[in-house]
Every structure is written in structure tokens, then in C-alpha cells.
Amino acid sequence: GDSVTQMEGPVTLSEEAFLTINCTYTATGYPSLFWYVQYPGEGLQLLLKATKADDKGSNKGFEATYRKETTSFHLEKGSVQVSDSAVYFCALRINTGNQFYFGTGTSLTVIP
Amino acid sequence: NAGVMQNPRHLVRRRGQEARLRCSPMKGHSHVYWYRQLPEEGLKFMVYLQKENIIDESGMPKERFSAEFPKEGPSILRIQQVVRGDSAAYFCASSPLSPYEQYFGPGTRLTVT
Numbered sequence: 001g002d003s004v005t006q007m008e009g010p011v012t013l014s015e016e017a018f019l020t021i022n023c024t025y026t027a028t029g030y031p032s033l034f035w036y037v038q039y040p041g042e043g044l045q046l047l048l049k050a051t052k053a054d055d056k057g058s059n060k061g062f063e064a065t066y067r068k069e070t071t072s073f074h075l076e077k078g079s080v081q082v083s084d085s086a087v088y089f090c091a092l093r094i095n096t097g098n099q100f101y102f103g104t105g106t107s108l109t110v111i112p
Numbered sequence: 113n114a115g116v117m118q119n120p121r122h123l124v125r126r127r128g129q130e131a132r133l134r135c136s137p138m139k140g141h142s143h144v145y146w147y148r149q150l151p152e153e154g155l156k157f158m159v160y161l162q163k164e165n166i167i168d169e170s171g172m173p174k175e176r177f178s179a180e181f182p183k184e185g186p187s188i189l190r191i192q193q194v195v196r197g198d199s200a201a202y203f204c205a206s207s208p209l210s211p212y213e214q215y216f217g218p219g220t221r222l223t224v225t
Contacts, residue, residue, distance in 0.1 A: 004154070036216070043116060044155075056167035081136065089154065097143065098168050099157035100205075100214060 006103030021075040023090035031072040031092040116217035137206030
């Protein structure tokens with residue numbers, strides 16, 4: 001079936017550190033891949049997406065590249081800020097489907 | 113443009129009571145999705161609705177759970193005779209078209225005592 005596995009947290013980093021959150025997927029069709037972010041007390045917000053192999057999604061300094069050969073969509077940021085503290089969810093949607101499949105979420109805390 | 117609204121944000125019910133969760137989609141969105149997040153798990157799809165129609169309920173438990181999206185008013189997720197295992201965060205999302213990017217609400221946290 002379709003599923004997403006992402007790196008377990010929590011992750012704690014110092015400000016300006018490099019961030020990687022791993023995400024791998026299993027899909028029966030042709031998926032689009034997403035990273036969502038959830039700030040405390042808020043709903044999930046789309047952070048970035050990629051719709052086909054080798055696409056790179058980017059937003060607010062975050063990047064992720066759709067790697068079909070390794071079935072991965074790892075999230076990276078070169079220099080994290082305190083304001084990046086949140087829970088990050090990797091997700092996929094089969095392009096003919098209605099629903100998203102989410103990972104379990106990775107909690108990130110950035111300390112000054 | 114207001115985002116997806118959900119209420120209540122927190123709901124406490126005793127075992128055996130009914131829980132009603134409401135979701136108002138973004139303006140202009142006619143597609144609504146409900147997801148459930150159990151503790152330590154990711155969001156799991158429950159049901160997809162358009163106005164007055166259930167399109168896909170493959171993720172809904174077969175008993176006690178129902179959903180509607182009437183012509184007027186919010187979408188309602190109803191859980192009858194709640195049990196402790198129903199304690200979770202329930203998220204609603206909406207989109208103008210499907211398949212499309214989904215916009216999520218802040219969730220309703222249901223606690224069954």
C-alpha cells in the first residue's frame with residue numbers, strides 16, 4: 001500500500017545549525033510529495049511540494065528533492081532559526097487519488 | 113480570506129456520549145476531507161465529501177462514525193457512543209478542486225473520559 005516513513009523526533013538544534021529530516025515513501029502509483037509544518041496551536045500549512053521525480057521543492061529556506069531511485073524526499077535547511085520550531089509532516093498523494101498519506105511527524109525545537 | 117475553521121478546538125466527552133465536530137471550509141472550497149491523528153501516529157484519512165455527497169469513506173470506521181456536508185452550513189463529523197480509543201486530534205481540510213492542494217484547519221482534540 002501507500003505509506004510514508006519519516007525520521008522520529010524530537011529533534012533539538014541550536015540556531016544556525018543544519019537541519020535534515022528524513023522521509024521515505026512507498027507508493028503504488030505516481031505520487032506527489034509534500035512537506036507540511038504545524039506551528040503550536042495551528043493547523044498544518046503546506047511548506048513545499050514536488051510533483052515528479054527530480055523536482056526540488058523550496059520555500060522559506062527549506063528544500064526537498066523528489067528522489068525516485070531512493071524513494072525519498074528528505075527535508076533540509078542550511079541554517080535554522082528559533083521560529084522554525086514546529087512539527088514537520090511528510091506526505092504523499094497519488095496523483096489519481098483523493099487522500100494524503102502522512103508520516104508520524106517530527107518535532108523540531110531550535111534553541112538560541 | 114479566512115482559513116479552514118474547526119470547532120470546538122477541544123472537546124471532552126464521557127464514554128457513551130456523542131461527539132460532533134464541525135468544519136467550515138475556506139471560502140469557495142466545495143471539497144472537504146477529514147483526518148484523524150491518534151497519539152504518536154500520523155494523520156490518517158477518514159472521509160472525503162463534496163456538498164451533499166460522500167465521495168470516499170474508505171477510512172471511516174464502519175460503526176458509530178458518520179459525516180455530512182450539507183448544502184448550507186459546515187461539515188459535521190459525528191461519533192456516536194464514544195469510547196476511549198476515539199480520543200485523538202481530528203483535522204479537517206478543504207480544497208477548491210480534487211485532487212489538489214489541501215488546506216488544513218487547526219484540528220479538534222477529542223478526549224474521552
